[in-house]
Amino acid sequence: MFPFASRVPLQDRRNYILDAVAGAYYGFFLGFSAPFVPVILKRLEATPFEMGLSLAAPFLSLVVAFPFYRFLKGFRALDLVTIPTFFSRFCVAFIGLSSTTRWILAFFVVAQFVESLGLAAYTRVLKEMYTPQGRGLAMGLVRFFIAGAMIAGSAMGGLLMDQGHFFLPFLLAGISGSVSSFGFWHMFPRDRSPLFSPVSIGPRDILRTLAGSEAFFWLNVTVLFFGFGNLLVVGSLPTMLVDRFHITNASLGYLNGLTSLLQMGSYVAIGALLGRIGGTRGLLVGMAAGVANPLVFYFAPRLEWLAIPFALTGVMNASFDLCWPVLVLTMAPETEIGVFASVYTLHMGMRGLVAMFTANLALPQLGTGFFFGLGGTLMVLGLAVGWLLLDKWESPVSNPTA
DSSP states (O other): OOTTGGGSOGGGHHHHHHHHHHHHHHHHHHHHHTTTHHHHHHHTTOOHHHHHHHHHHHHHHHHHSHHHHGGGTTSBHHHHHHHHHHHHGGGGGGGGGOOSHHHHHHHHHHHHHHHHHTHHHHHHHHHHHSOHHHHHHHHHHHHHHHHHHHHHHHHHHHHHHHTTOOHHHHHHHHHHHHHHHHHHTTSSOGGGSOBOOOOOOOHHHHHHHHHHOHHHHHHHHHHHHHHHHHHHHHHHHHHHHHHTTOOOHHHHHHHHHHHHHHHHHHHHHHHHHHHHHHHHHHHHHHHHHHTTHHHHHHHOSSGGGGHHHHHHHHHHHHHHHHHHHHHHHHHSOGGGHHHHHHHHHHHHHHHHHHHHHHHHHHHHHHHHHHHHHHHHHHHHHHHHHHHHTHHHHOOOOOOTTO
């Protein structure tokens, strides 16, 4: 029996197994590559703009992709998630052959841009993959496998790089990423794969969704404060790690492995709790876990102390990853799930672009301490708003027996 399959509703088990296997390969893809690129660029003395672009790359397509979605209408959503990423993920392999910031950045940005491009289509696929009763648990268990593979990938990747095998981790990342896309492509038979039906959104749609759903409005306000603050910290972190702690690849791999370890456990725990506490409180759990991170980062006297915020980041990441699609699915009318998801991801993308470029372009003048302080203040404000106004945006709790 496949691990944890007995805990998933019978009608969800096939998709859960396919999702989990693809997720494990995706975890290796991330673990072998993502933690190292910004730090490598910093060591190569990348410009503030290049650093900002490397960290903003995952958010770029969330902002600029919407005008192109209309050309994708009628395509199968599963194809849009998997076929482009089959090729773009393999691009990461060429980072290991690059010695200049320009080429490293080019391959990394392409991979991250295409990855984010399929997020709207993934939300449509996710609705068909699992039943409402099994969705939260299955998503948590799949991400358990992703995080486990990330632990192994980041630890091995750091060791290989410090031993002089710079190319190998990125080659393994590219291969693992392509295998993940190919495996996920088999989620549905061709005639059952849902169609991607994008909706062109503009300022009116953004205002309409926020005005029409009080819960969705306060979700976005809460995440605006907390998420923007957290991203200011994330955008400043590579500079601190290199300039202040002179971190090695192996240490960076171990710290990211710790994040993945806590993320792995949190996926299972929070995924199992979602049916009882709802997505809103699940999100607040993650926010509470990460709210003190900027303070610990700033005052850490030694590298070992960074284990605390890296571990708590795992809890926070799992919470956000699991809860936002669940909240969108519960807050949006059936016919407007795509619109609500698009508005949320557009908000996510704009937040990421502004935070990453602001932090890195202003770092030489203001320093990391300023952005840790500002980011921490905004995170506290976001958590306070979310908790104090909980009754205005709390999502319904699903009934596991329904």
